[in-house]
Amino acid sequence: MEIRYTSESLRAEIKELEFKQARERLMLKEQFVNVYENLKPGNLLKSLISEFSATDKIKNDILDTIVGMGSGYISRKLIVRKSNNPFLKLAGLVVQFGITTLFAKHYSSIQETIIVYLKRFLAQREETKY
Numbered sequence: 001m002e003i004r005y006t007s008e009s010l011r012a013e014i015k016e017l018e019f020k021q022a023r024e025r026l027m028l029k030e031q032f033v034n035v036y037e038n039l040k041p042g043n044l045l046k047s048l049i050s051e052f053s054a055t056d057k058i059k060n061d062i063l064d065t066i067v068g069m070g071s072g073y074i075s076r077k078l079i080v081r082k083s084n085n086p087f088l089k090l091a092g093l094v095v096q097f098g099i100t101t102l103f104a105k106h107y108s109s110i111q112e113t114i115i116v117y118l119k120r121f122l123a124q125r126e127e128t129k130y
Helices: 007-038 041-054 056-080 086-105 107-129
Strands: none
Touching: 007 041, 056 086, 056 107, 086 107
16 A cells, blocks of 8 residues: 655644754754864863762772882891892892782771871870879
8 A cells, every 4th residue: 555645744744844944953962062062171170070089989089099009118228238139139029019918908907007007106105194
């Protein structure tokens, strides 16, 4: 069976398609503006900071890594100093890697231990004052 279109039904179809096209064009423009605003460097930085501050696990993981790397670097500098001895430099790298790994994996327990010792030290100091 063949569908017969009249000129009036075709005009109505065309009007409906034009209306749909205009509506979709408007939605596309709104999406484009939204994407454009979200891809601005300032807005990207804002969203990154808000996401970063929202997740405590990420903050703790980054802090653990920074402390681990910093402590490893300091320990290497303490061992190697300004030596040109290749064995000493190798030993420094091994110690740096070990301490970095240790601090990164066990930061919370190391932090608790340090706090306990600091409290004991400060308590002893207070006792010796009196």
